[in-house]
Amino acid sequence: MWAFGRYDLKLSELDFWNLTLVEFNALSERYKEAQKWLNHRVAMICSVIANTVRDRKKKSKPWTPDDFMPIKEQKQMTAEQMFAQVQTNNLMLGGEVLEI
Numbered sequence: 001m002w003a004f005g006r007y008d009l010k011l012s013e014l015d016f017w018n019l020t021l022v023e024f025n026a027l028s029e030r031y032k033e034a035q036k037w038l039n040h041r042v043a044m045i046c047s048v049i050a051n052t053v054r055d056r057k058k059k060s061k062p063w064t065p066d067d068f069m070p071i072k073e074q075k076q077m078t079a080e081q082m083f084a085q086v087q088t089n090n091l092m093l094g095g096e097v098l099e100i
Contacts, residue, residue: 004028043068 001024005016009027019027043065050063077085087097 039070040065 002016005011005019005024005027006013009016009031011019011027046068047063047065050068054060054062091097
């Protein structure tokens with residue numbers, strides 16, 4: 001957390017320690033959105049270049065910026081999925097699954 005705040009968010013030592021968790025989270029979310037936008041701009045350039053050389057005779061589907069984005073949005077897990085994942089991790093680490 002400290003390294004992210006100091007290096008990526010460019011906060012001073014004093015500014016970092018004076019942040020509340022809510023403020024830190026808001027800055028982190030803003031940083032993620034800015035990175036997503038920067039990646040989208042590069043993906044737009046890639047899609048334009050790729051579309052200039054695609055085979056139009058075969059009527060192949062045009063490339064979109066999303067085809068070049070590094071990370072797709074992940075779906076949120078349901079409570080049941082999270083619990084199943086915790087049970088799996090527990091078993092992998094040698095624990096037992098207790099029936100409640």
